[in-house]
Amino acid sequence: MRFIQRFMYVLTFLVLLLTCFLTLYYGEKTFHFYEETEAMTKESEPYYHFVLIPEELDNDYWHLVEQGARDAAKFHNVYLEYLGPKQANNDEHLKTIDMAIAGLVDGVITQGVAEPEFETLVTKAKEKQIPVVTIDTDAPESDRAVYVGTDNYYSGFLAGKALLNDTTGEQKVAIITGRHDAPHQKLRVQGFKDAVATEPRIEIIAVEESNITKLGAVEAAHRILQLYPNTTAFYGTSALDGIGIAQVVKKQQAENDQYIISFDILPETLEYIKEGTIEATVVQFPYQMGYEAVEKMIMLNRGEDIEPLQHTDTKVIYKEDLPISPDSMDGGNQP
Structure with missing residues (x-):
């Protein structure tokens, strides 16, 4: 009888000992699991919160800018609105x-606006x-940290040089611009005018506004x-x-003899x-703009010094340069 009691005591002790051991073992594992889960959660949280504010949301050009910015944001673990x-x-832009x-974001990426506000x-x-x-x-008179985008004066100058190279004889040129008060549009017009200014065969006969719509x-x-x-020519x-412009010229002319850039x-x-119908077009790299803007904003948040002017690529393309896809105009920035 005593032997059985002792055996039961020993067995009970061993069971308790095993229970304590398992409790400690799995408790430690559970503790480490929560530690690791918390660490993973922290790692997955975005490092920064940026806002991209375009000229207008539903615009094919700005969607390419957005795509570049979103790809950079995803690659660098940034939350982008x-x-x-x-x-x-x-007014809505401002x-x-x-x-x-007011939301205390970590950075604002926006098209410059020609307003004191x-x-x-x-x-x-x-x-x-x-x-x-x-x-x-750009808004160079403001306290903006960096400008990322086309050198708009240079792009207009390229367009003017293209017209000079592609035409002969007298040319009566009409310019249609997005908005008269938009700084980048002004620069594109001025660059074009300066490129053709020394050529007496080129006469600019009109500058009209479209309000950046096809109907306009x-x-x-x-x-x-x-x-x-x-x-004889449109820009x-x-x-x-x-x-x-091409839509109108194509309908009104039996032969498309008007040059369009x-x-x-x-x-x-x-x-x-x-x-x-269109002879040439000046190509910007909107995807590259969006991608680089996010990367430059990250650098600014890290306290790095950056040159304030970060010009992206610009060139003129013709029919012989095709095929070319808007999605391929990334400036070599995809990771």
Whole structure:
């Protein structure tokens, strides 16, 4: 009887000992599991929160900028918001910037706006230690940290040189620009004018506004051809201008003898180049702009010094340069 009791005591002791051991062992494992899970969660949290504010949200050109920015954000573990006016509207644009600042984001990437209030907002952001990177359109008089985008004066100059090289004899040239008050559009017009200024055979007969819509470009082209039926060449300074011009020229002329140089490579622009209605287009790299803007913003948040002007690529392409896809215009920045 005593033997059985002792055996039961020993067995009970061993069971308790085993239970304690297993509790300690799996408790430690559980503790490490939660530690590792917490560490993984922290690692997956975005490092920064940036806001990209375009001229207008539903725009093919700005969607390419957005795609570049989103790819860079994904690669660098950044949370990126794409906010702004549905259609170009300076007041809505400025309100969006103000909201981003109030939200204490880590950086604002925005098209520059030619308004005193824009400069005030950029200064306000700087005081709150929120860097501002301008993209596509610069605002050099403001406190923006960096500009990422096309050298707009140079791109206009390239367009003017292309017209000189591609034409002979007297040319009566009409310009259709997105918005008269937009700084980047002004620079594209001025660069073009300076490129042809020394050539007496080139006469600029009109500068009309499209309000960066295809319908606006169509209406402007109609007006120009009614007032100046002897127009021999067109230059469109925003992405939809060349498309609107080509639509009108194609309908009104039995033979497309008017030279058209446009901006950007939207699919419709490329179709008009293939068929010969548009002779050439100035190519920007919107994907590259978006990608580099995010990378420069990360550098600013890390306290790194950056050159304030970060110009992306620009070139003129012709029918012989095709095929080319808007999706391929990434400037070599995809990871």
